Amino acid sequence: MAHLEDVSADDLREILAEVEGKRATQRVMVGLNYKEGLSQRRLAEMYGRTEKTIYNWLCRLDRLADEPAEEVVYDAPRPGRPPKLDDGQRERLEDALNRPPTELGYDRSTWTPALAREYIAETFGVEYELRRVRELMSEAGLSYRAVRTGAAASAPTETSAAPGKKRWTN
Template sequence: MVELGNHSMEELRTALSNTNDAKAVKRLMIALAIKDDVSVTRLSTRYGIPPSTIYYWVNRFKQGTIEQALTDASRPGRPSKLTEEQRNRVSKWISNPPTQYGLEDTSWTPDALCKMIRLEFQVEYSVGHCKRILRNEAE
């Protein structure tokens, strides 16, 4: 039997009802199932998650609060290819139509943003990355 720590079913259910984050929901559903003595093997099959990941999540519940178990540690990733000043310029571009910068597009698309960054800074970004930049600026 896998131990989950001192978190009660009621605490886990309350946390589940208070979250909208898909990853947190999945972790809480697994935690509740562990409390109900569902095996890690069965949960792995049911959710398509490797057993090692489930054991990792269980250990996070054991070692800390529910909130800590639901969030991942910050991972900085690769450094930006653009300087902070350049990123600020990109933000300003996005607040105006691309036509203002000599592009034919009437609204910013990932392709248009990639083209502008390439022209202005000689930096190549994938279309997916430019899509994330646009999405983050819209938030």
């Protein structure tokens, strides 16, 4: 079965100029490449997808003749667990994690996952596993690095750190 008979390459280029997101962009690119004569097998190889996925995408793109691009190239929202923290709370958490804990009344000079979990529970009333707290800390721009101490900290050419000493830093 031939695909995209009622959709021109120019239509696809216009949609491509407007589309956002990796998967939606790939779908439109697959359509353009198909219009240029590439086989479904070749498209599957190029895009690292199965032939069935390419076929499904082309069937979706066939609907462009009758439906708006937004309804065709984008996936419908998928249900899932809602986040425990809303966007505003996440922003407040990131701001807090990028400040020393001492500014927030804690006796520690650096954040630890346990301290961040305590802060989240006290501030937002939300409990997280330490693994998720570490992810939140990373998303806030903190990283777990070796600590440079003593002469090593002041020596610009020194790259090694005290063995076994690491902490979360900005």
